[in-house]
Amino acid sequence: MAFCSLLCCGMTSNRREHRKKSSTTWRVFSLKELHSATNSFNYDNKLGEGGFGSVYWGQLWDGSQIAVKRLRVWSNKAETEFAVEVEILGRVRHKNLLTLRGYCAEGQERLIVYEYMPNLSLLSHLHGRHLAECVLDWGRRMSIAIGSAEGIAYLHHHATPHIIHRDIKASNVLLDSDFQARVADFGFAKLIPDGASHVTTKVKGTLGYLAPEYAMLGKASESCDVYSFGILLLELGSGKKPIEMRSPAVKQAITDWALPLARERRFGAIADPRLNGNYEEAELKRVVLVALICAQSKPEKRPTMLEVVDLLKGESKEKLSNLENDEMFRPEPTMSCQGVSGPDDNSDCITEETDSRVDVKQGTYSLPEAAAHIS
């Protein structure tokens, strides 16, 4: 998938006309302009670093703030990441998706220009440098949960063609000045051809968030994003990481920790202690139940993102009561594998013998590590 062919097919005359009409669509930036906006990619402007390069804060001549992703290495992989991100972000617009301002491709340089998100990523508030400030009260968490679900639902159900994100995680949920969620980082996203139920692909994603069928068989479908979103929801409600160390040698998946508590209806024990008990009980219960139903190992039993949005908003009492009465939340005295799907199903357990086809990216998944998914 060459950069040129993607941009050419993305940049039809229709789009050129559309660009003229709407001031919010993207444009091409010159390298000189981006150098001047970011103080020549000064270290002080650096916002963070991902698998494909560094992200810098910048200010344009009109005063608007931008975030510039500068792809680190020149490789086919980086080229593909660049092309996919530009193509996908160029075609989607939604209040809960990060907006593309433009791109720059000069010589060996490939840069992507986004809207700047002043409250950075959800990861930085839950586990990173903003952890101590504790600004994510319950109201904000609920709005982030619903907003990010709406953004993903848009990708799955309203974008044409439909888009699977494939890397839903806390560092890819950015927060605007009002702490509204913006789903970001479409570099691994896949466009789904009309009528296809899934695409088989090299596995991309991040340890702790990968749906088992995707990690093991490379089958990517919308329900893989639903699984990852379930993990993200649990993380948002509990403040715990997708995989926690129980001891130096034993790791525990967040679902394995939360499911028994949910079965005992001890939702308060799942709530982030930093909330100091300040949360809406009914909403917390909804978040936990929806999270676990999303992050179950059988993809066909997971809800769609449209259903997730409805459930999180609590609009249908009947659906909520069906959810609460789901067999997965019945007390289970003994389980052979502490997975989220019940005793007859251990497919969410990934063992060390599993086929090792997961692509390794900095900070992401290699399959022997996937065994960390089991405690």
Ligand SMILES: Nc1ncnc2c1ncn2[C@@H]1O[C@H](COP(=O)(O)OP(=O)(O)OP(=O)(O)O)[C@@H](O)[C@H]1O
């Ligand atoms: N538009 C933005 N506004 C503000 N900060 C941003 C923006 N985009 C990215 N960042 C910051 O830069 C960091 C790096 O982002 P990037 O998308 O490159 O990687 P990542 O998602 O953290 O990791 P990976 O590439 O492994 O998925 C993010 O964690 C975030 O804090």
